[in-house]
Each structure stands twice: as C-alpha cells, then as structure tokens.
Amino acid sequence: MAKNHCVVLEKRPGADNVTTAECFQFKECPLVEIGPGQILVKTLCLSVDPYMRSRLNQETGTDYMTPWRLDCSIDGGGVGVVVESRSRHFCKGEILESIHWPWQEYAMFEVEGFNSLILNKVESDLVKKHVSLMLGVLGLPGLSAYLGILEKGHIEEGAKQTFVVSGAAGACGSLAGQIARIKGCTNIVGICGSADKCKFLTEELEFDHAINYKEDDVDARLAECCPEGVDAYFDNVGGNISNSVISKMNEDSHIILCGQISMYNTSLPYPPPLDEDIGRIVETKNITRERFLVVNYYERFPEVLAQLKEWYEEGRLKYRETVSEGLASAPEAFVSMMAGGNIGKQVVHVTDP
Numbered sequence: 001m002a003k004n005h006c007v008v009l010e011k012r013p014g015a016d017n018v019t020t021a022e023c024f025q026f027k028e029c030p031l032v033e034i035g036p037g038q039i040l041v042k043t044l045c046l047s048v049d050p051y052m053r054s055r056l057n058q059e060t061g062t063d064y065m066t067p068w069r070l071d072c073s074i075d076g077g078g079v080g081v082v083v084e085s086r087s088r089h090f091c092k093g094e095i096l097e098s099i100h101w102p103w104q105e106y107a108m109f110e111v112e113g114f115n116s117l118i119l120n121k122v123e124s125d126l127v128k129k130h131v132s133l134m135l136g137v138l139g140l141p142g143l144s145a146y147l148g149i150l151e152k153g154h155i156e157e158g159a160k161q162t163f164v165v166s167g168a169a170g171a172c173g174s175l176a177g178q179i180a181r182i183k184g185c186t187n188i189v190g191i192c193g194s195a196d197k198c199k200f201l202t203e204e205l206e207f208d209h210a211i212n213y214k215e216d217d218v219d220a221r222l223a224e225c226c227p228e229g230v231d232a233y234f235d236n237v238g239g240n241i242s243n244s245v246i247s248k249m250n251e252d253s254h255i256i257l258c259g260q261i262s263m264y265n266t267s268l269p270y271p272p273p274l275d276e277d278i279g280r281i282v283e284t285k286n287i288t289r290e291r292f293l294v295v296n297y298y299e300r301f302p303e304v305l306a307q308l309k310e311w312y313e314e315g316r317l318k319y320r321e322t323v324s325e326g327l328a329s330a331p332e333a334f335v336s337m338m339a340g341g342n343i344g345k346q347v348v349h350v351t352d353p
Contacts, residue, residue: 004031007103007330009068015057019338023056024074024331029104037112040084041096043105046348047077047135048333049171050236064293074103074330077139079122079131081353087111095122095353097134105327105350126309131353133312136345137319141171142308143301144294145179145234148256152292153232157184162226164189164245167236168210169197171345172258176234177207178317185232189225191218191241193340200343205318218244234258238271243278246287255282255289320344 010025034040054060055068068074078101082094089111090096096119101107109119127133136142149155155163163180167173168190177188189209190201198210209225211218222230222244229250235242235257246255257271271291274282282289297304311317322342324333330348337346 004029005105005327006073007327008071008073009056011070012056012058015059019053019056019335021331021335024334026328026331029073031106032108034084034086034108036086037110039082039087039090039109039111041080041107041109042083042353043078043080043101043103043107043327043350044095044353045079045132045135045350046101046103046327046330047139048330048337048346048348049076049140050338052076052334053338064295073107075100076103077101077135078103079134080107087116089116090119090121095128095131096120097122097131097139099140103327103330124309126313132321132323132345132347132349133319135347136171136321137175137312137317138305138308140294141345142175142317143297143304144258144292145172145176146304146308147294147297147300148234148258148292149176149179149183149232151297152254152256152288152290153180153183153234154254154288155180155183155185155232159184159231160186160228161231162187162189162228163232163234164191164222164226164230165234165236166191166241166245168192168207169194169200169343170236171342173234173236174201174205174320174344175317176256176258177201178205179311180232180234181206182311182316187226187228189222189230191237191245197343200320204320213241219247222248229253232256243275246274246278246281249281249285249287251285251287253285253287255287257289257292321347323347323349325349 006029013019013023077099079097098119100118163185165173165176169192188207190207191211193214201207201210211221230248231253233245233255327350
C-alpha cells in the first residue's frame with residue numbers, strides 16, 4: 001500500500017506547561033482506499049491557531065472543543081483538493097476547506113449525510129489562486145475580527161473612538177485594527193511583541209500607534225497613545241497587558257473577548273477571571289466583557305466573507321502570512337506561533353494543487 005504521512009499527538013504538555021515540538025510526531029501512515037460515499041483529498045495548506053493549545057489538554061476548558069487523542073492525527077483548519085471521489089457531492093479537482101482538516105498529506109473524508117457539512121467548496125477564483133486566504137482574511141480570523149467588532153465593539157462612525165487591539169500583529173489582530181478603522185474608529189493602537197511587528201502595524205497597516213510590550217512601559221505608552229481613554233478593546237491575549245488596557249478604558253466602553261493567548265499555558269478556565277481590582281474597574285465603569293464565539297454567527301458568514309473579499313480586493317484590508325514549508329514543519333510552526341514568532345497568519349504550506 002502506498003505511504004502517506006501525518007502529524008499525531010505524541011504526548012500532552014500538561015495544562016500549565018509550554019508546548020514543545022516533542023509533543024508531536026511526524027510519521028508514516030497508510031494511504032487508504034476509499035469506498036462509497038467517501039473522497040480522498042490532498043492537503044494543500046494548514047492553519048496553525050492559538051485556540052489549538054486548549055486541545056492539547058485532556059480537558060479543553062470549553063464545551064465546544066474536544067481534546068486531541070494521543071497517537072491520532074491533529075486536526076484544524078485546512079484546505080485541499082479532491083484527488084478521488086466516490087460521492088455524488090464532490091468531484092475530482094474541487095478545492096475544499098474545513099475546520100476539521102487532518103494534519104495528513106492525504107486524508108479520507110466520509111461525505112454522506114451530516115458529514116458532508118464539515119467540508120465547504122471553494123468557489124472564488126481569487127481563493128483558488130491563493131488558497132490559504134481561506135485560513136486567514138477569508139477564514140476564521142477575518143470572520144472573528146469583523147463579527148467581534150460588529151457584535152461586541154459598538155463602533156459608531158463619527159464618534160472619534162479609540163480602538164486598542166492586543167496580539168495586534170497576528171492573524172486576527174492585524175485584521176481587527178484595519179476593520180475598526182474602516183468602520184469609523186479614528187485612533188487605532190496595536191500592542192505587539194517586537195520592533196518589526198510595530199513597524200508592520202504603523203507602516204504597512206497604518207495603525208496610529210504601536211506598543212512593544214516587551215520593551216515599552218505599556219501603561220505609560222497607553223496614556224500617551226490614548227489621551228481620551230479607550231472606547232473598544234479587542235482582547236487577544238489577556239493577562240497583564242489586558243489589565244493595563246482595561247485600566248485606561250472609558251465608562252460604557254466595550255471589551256471584545258476574542259482570545260487569551262497569554263493564559264493558554266495555564267489551567268485557568270476560559271475566559272479566565274479578572275484580578276479583583278480590574279474586575280472592580282469593569283463593574284464601576286459599566287464595561288462590557290462578554291464571551292464571543294464566532295461560530296454562533298454561522299448564518300452571517302456568507303455576507304461577512306463577501307464584505308471581507310471586497311475590502312481585500314480593493315486594497316483596504318492588507319494581509320500577511322508567515323509560511324512554513326512541508327507537513328513535517330507543522331509542530332515547529334505551532335510552537336513558534338504560540339511564542340509570537342509569526343507576523344500575520346501562520347500557515348503550513350504542504351503542497352501545491
């Protein structure tokens with residue numbers, strides 16, 4: 001039988017430990033023959049995302065994510081092409097995407113009945129030329145940025161609002177700042193972890209200010225960059241950075257609770273509780289801080305994706321990827337992303353169509 005390759009979970013890092021590449025194993029696996037109602041796909045690219053850290057734990061801390069199983073293929077966002085089909089729903093050569101894509105060079109999908117819903121056909125000519133767009137600006141990061149701002153940010157055009165985003169040079173944060181500008185915010189402040197990322201934010205994405213939390217006095221810089229306070233905060237990181245931002249927020253302002261990457265290597269629940277003094281600020285100033293799950297807005301995905309595509313094609317949304325080559329590089333790509341090694345969307349390029 002022909003050989004295939006996959007990345008499996010070799011061991012769990014422990015809820016309070018940093019993930020290392022040794023937690024994964026790149027290994028050979030069978031290339032199975034498909035039966036009726038099944039398709040064989042070739043993986044083109046894979047998504048590496050912070051939320052995946054929770055799936056390394058036996059207990060994910062959420063009711064909507066299951067843990068990865070030991071010695072089984074990792075799965076997440078991915079794009080691929082049908083190389084063989086025994087289903088009336090899919091044809092050879094079609095480009096597909098899914099948030100349940102196995103980390104395998106070739107994978108079999110059951111596509112009859114309910115199972116067909118986990119795969120989406122890529123119809124856009126733009127995406128067919130650049131398939132990894134489905135993992136970033138036209139995928140969950142773009143959807144999360146847009147819907148988070150629209151549903152939880154309460155942005156008002158003409159109100160001259162200040163918008164702060166942490167994890168600002170990542171896939172979601174970099175898009176959130178740009179979308180906030182498009183929707184009417186006049187002062188966009190990004191918090192990130194290197195001089196290169198600050199340069200990316202201010203020079204390429206045209207943020208008004210960028211704060212390097214590793215080098216700058218975050219509290220002092222926030223006071224300097226946000227003299228009128230903070231009206232909306234897109235929170236990708238949690239922890240001390242978020243405490244500093246919340247301390248500068250205005251009355252009746254809004255926190256868009258998108259992620260807590262600084263807390264993912266801990267056993268705290270999601271979202272983690274606030275420090276007592278920060279919690280008092282939130283309560284006293286009537287700051288909203290509601291859990292946001294983009295999947296709850298599934299019915300709005302088509303209209304949002306159409307808008308994101310339009311902005312991207314017009315050049316109003318700029319998008320960058322950090323790409324690692326080959327399926328074997330996926331573990332290191334994940335570890336690097338968790339340590340902030342990426343600018344924009346971290347993608348694993350497996351092969352071409």
